[in-house]
Amino acid sequence: MLPIIFIMPILQLIMFGYVIGTDVRDIRTAVVNHDGTPEAQLVVDSFVNSGYFKQVAAPTSDAAMQKLIDGNKAQVAIVIPKGFADSVHAGRTTQVGIVVDGSDSKTASVASGYAGQVVASLSKKLYPALASVSAGSVDAQVRVLFNPTLRSVNSMVPALLAFILMMSTQTTMSQAIVKERERGTLEQLFVTPIGRAEYLIGKLVPYVIIAFIQITLVFTIGTFWFNVPFNGSLLVMGAGLALFALTALGLGLIVSLLSKTRYQAQQATTFLMVPSMMLSGFVFPLESMPKLLYPISYLIPLRYILVIVRSNFMKGSGFIALWPQFAAMAIFAIVVFGFGLSRFRKQLND
Amino acid sequence: MRFPWQKSANETRGELPVADAAHAIEVHGLRKTFGDFVAVDSIDFNVNQGEIFGFLGPNGSGKTTTIRMLCGVIAPTSGGARVMGYDVTSESERVRENIGYMSQKFSLFQDLTVDENLKFYAGIYGLSDEKFAERREYILTMADLHGRENEMTGDLSVGWKQRLALGCATIHEPKLIFLDEPTSGVDPTARRHFWELLHELAATGVTLFVTTHYMDEATHCNRLAFIYRGGIIAAGTPGEIKADLMQDTILQIELDDGEGALIVLDGTPGVQEAYMQGSLVHVNIGPVPLAESNVPALLTDAGFAPRHIGLVEPTLEDAFVHLVTAQRTDEAL
Numbered sequence: 001m002l003p004i005i006f007i008m009p010i011l012q013l014i015m016f017g018y019v020i021g022t023d024v025r026d027i028r029t030a031v032v033n034h035d036g037t038p039e040a041q042l043v044v045d046s047f048v049n050s051g052y053f054k055q056v057a058a059p060t061s062d063a064a065m066q067k068l069i070d071g072n073k074a075q076v077a078i079v080i081p082k083g084f085a086d087s088v089h090a091g092r093t094t095q096v097g098i099v100v101d102g103s104d105s106k107t108a109s110v111a112s113g114y115a116g117q118v119v120a121s122l123s124k125k126l127y128p129a130l131a132s133v134s135a136g137s138v139d140a141q142v143r144v145l146f147n148p149t150l151r152s153v154n155s156m157v158p159a160l161l162a163f164i165l166m167m168s169t170q171t172t173m174s175q176a177i178v179k180e181r182e183r184g185t186l187e188q189l190f191v192t193p194i195g196r197a198e199y200l201i202g203k204l205v206p207y208v209i210i211a212f213i214q215i216t217l218v219f220t221i222g223t224f225w226f227n228v229p230f231n232g233s234l235l236v237m238g239a240g241l242a243l244f245a246l247t248a249l250g251l252g253l254i255v256s257l258l259s260k261t262r263y264q265a266q267q268a269t270t271f272l273m274v275p276s277m278m279l280s281g282f283v284f285p286l287e288s289m290p291k292l293l294y295p296i297s298y299l300i301p302l303r304y305i306l307v308i309v310r311s312n313f314m315k316g317s318g319f320i321a322l323w324p325q326f327a328a329m330a331i332f333a334i335v336v337f338g339f340g341l342s343r344f345r346k347q348l349n350d
Numbered sequence: 351m352r353f354p355w356q357k358s359a360n361e362t363r364g365e366l367p368v369a370d371a372a373h374a375i376e377v378h379g380l381r382k383t384f385g386d387f388v389a390v391d392s393i394d395f396n397v398n399q400g401e402i403f404g405f406l407g408p409n410g411s412g413k414t415t416t417i418r419m420l421c422g423v424i425a426p427t428s429g430g431a432r433v434m435g436y437d438v439t440s441e442s443e444r445v446r447e448n449i450g451y452m453s454q455k456f457s458l459f460q461d462l463t464v465d466e467n468l469k470f471y472a473g474i475y476g477l478s479d480e481k482f483a484e485r486r487e488y489i490l491t492m493a494d495l496h497g498r499e500n501e502m503t504g505d506l507s508v509g510w511k512q513r514l515a516l517g518c519a520t521i522h523e524p525k526l527i528f529l530d531e532p533t534s535g536v537d538p539t540a541r542r543h544f545w546e547l548l549h550e551l552a553a554t555g556v557t558l559f560v561t562t563h564y565m566d567e568a569t570h571c572n573r574l575a576f577i578y579r580g581g582i583i584a585a586g587t588p589g590e591i592k593a594d595l596m597q598d599t600i601l602q603i604e605l606d607d608g609e610g611a612l613i614v615l616d617g618t619p620g621v622q623e624a625y626m627q628g629s630l631v632h633v634n635i636g637p638v639p640l641a642e643s644n645v646p647a648l649l650t651d652a653g654f655a656p657r658h659i660g661l662v663e664p665t666l667e668d669a670f671v672h673l674v675t676a677q678r679t680d681e682a683l
Contacts, residue, residue, distance in 0.1 A: 184455025
């Protein structure tokens with residue numbers, strides 16, 4: 001207990017200190033190069049060399065680019081039109097298309113800002129004779145998909161569905177068993193004909209129902225009151241949230257079994273909550289995380305469910321586009337909940 | 351394991367099955383180890399139908415582990431036991447349907463009312479509505495809780511909680527009840543009242559298996575077993591256990607610095623055991639009369655001024671101190 005009291009503020013300081021105030025970098029970028037000339041390559045290099053953009057794919061068609069964005073593999077796409085170099089040589093004004101995924105409003109607004117800067121600097125490079133009046137320039141044609149006004153509530157509401165689900169199930173579950181052990185009712189129940197499975201199901205079901213009502217409320221208020229457009233499917237979102245609920249319940253179960261008192265369980269839950277909030281992309285974009293901390297985000301279940309709910313909610317991405325996140329969620333659910341169950345069995349048999 | 355959609359044994363049979371075994375509990379070679387630690391070391395004993403059986407021993411001696419095995423909560427490492435005729439390992443669910451269990455924690459849901467606790471336990475044991483109405487009436491009368499049905503259990507006094515816990519543990523009218531230190535932390539009046547209830551239950555033919563560390567309570571039992579470091583070191587009626595000690599002389603000494611006197615007496619030739627009994631010092635000097643004992647002289651030489659030295663009949667507590675000392679001496683040899 002004592003170490004936690006002192007380690008916690010240090011960890012929080014590290015997370016807050018490094019995650020906040022860091023620039024968004026390495027935004028996943030797809031380049032659709034319809035031109036293929038050295039001039040077009042200069043455009044790509046300018047984006048990559050700025051450090052803000054990282055090329056992750058080079059789709060050949062707009063449809064393929066759209067797929068990458070649906071699956072959250074790319075957050076930004078740069079589209080260089082055919083005849084780009086010819087226009088430059090002719091001294092005509094040219095355009096570079098910037099497609100931004102608006103489902104994560106924070107990253108999207110930062111990305112479109114950076115893109116504008118990069119494109120502005122391109123004009124100087126491509127049209128050295130800017131002094132002459134007749135010289136053209138490069139224009140950025142920014143198109144924000146799914147959330148054109150970049151309302152932050154549009155990406156916050158879907159994320160809240162997952163976050164509230166986690167808060168509610170993990171916190172209540174972590175108290176559930178430790179409370180009964182403190183009071184002695186656990187001991188009493190196991191000398192009655194109640195089976196272990198019955199007990200556990202009885203413990204889980206109310207919390208699942210409560211969580212279900214909570215997220216239904218958030219969803220309803222979010223879509224009707226805050227006018228967040230829902231373009232997804234309830235099936236996809238429900239499946240993702242159900243897998244996530246299993247993970248959260250499993251974590252709560254483990255905390256409850258390992259804690260000796262309710263106070264300890266509460267501390268442990270808070271301890272787990274902070275990295276989930278900071279390192280999952282819930283508050284701060286994953287791209288703003290320092291390189292050293294970034295790998296930790298892979299271990300945070302909230303990271304994957306956020307992609308699922310945000311992408312599904314706004315982009316309508318389905319199972320096919322989101323399969324890697326679903327696979328990760330399933331692995332978490334099996335490992336975490338499975339460990340909780342085995343721990344539960346073991347603890348009661350000794 | 352049973353799911354809600356499955357019928358309990360009670361429902362399918364209509365009535366709680368009555369054990370046909372001669373003994374309420376038969377224990378043979380029961381052993382439980384946790385890693386290298388032997389918690390219960392191959393113990394054997396029987397508990398007769400309808401008796402109050404006292405299971406005594408210091409903390410950590412294996413009492414609770416034994417009860418947990420007998421209730422079918424944990425599986426024995428080896429050996430086994432039959433409780434109300436059912437095997438604790440292979441028929442643990444049957445065992446749990448046929449017993450009542452109450453621990454010192456009075457395992458009630460503190461944030462439920464008296465009535466809700468009763469309903470909850472009635473539900474667990476699958477009581478019918480008529481049966482529940484009858485049992486509820488009986489328990490409220492027994493625990494003197496009429497008029498408090500809607501009070502929060504957490505607000506009740508300890509004595510009430512204890513009687514309600516007994517009520518919940520016996521709501522399904524088990525023929526065997528395990529009571530794990532049921533009176534610890536309860537005031538003497540409530541303890542006496544509680545034992546009256548236990549005697550009433552025993553009079554109806556219910557078998558009681560009680561652990562306690564109050565020696566005066568042990569005398570309420572028909573038979574006793576004393577467990578020490580995982581092994582049973584004595585068993586029998588209170589009289590039989592004391593008989594072993596009857597030939598020894600027990601001195602009761604009244605003096606100011608009892609603890610100081612123990613230091614002087616401990617390990618001295620002519621002193622078998624010396625220990626505090628309340629504020630008095632008890633000394634077992636073996637089968638010698640007081641007149642031949644060197645104890646009074648020893649104390650005077652060491653500067654103590656005993657106000658009174660007299661003989662006492664050995665009590666159960668004297669018997670247990672003697673048994674434990676004998677056990678320790680054996681282990682040291």
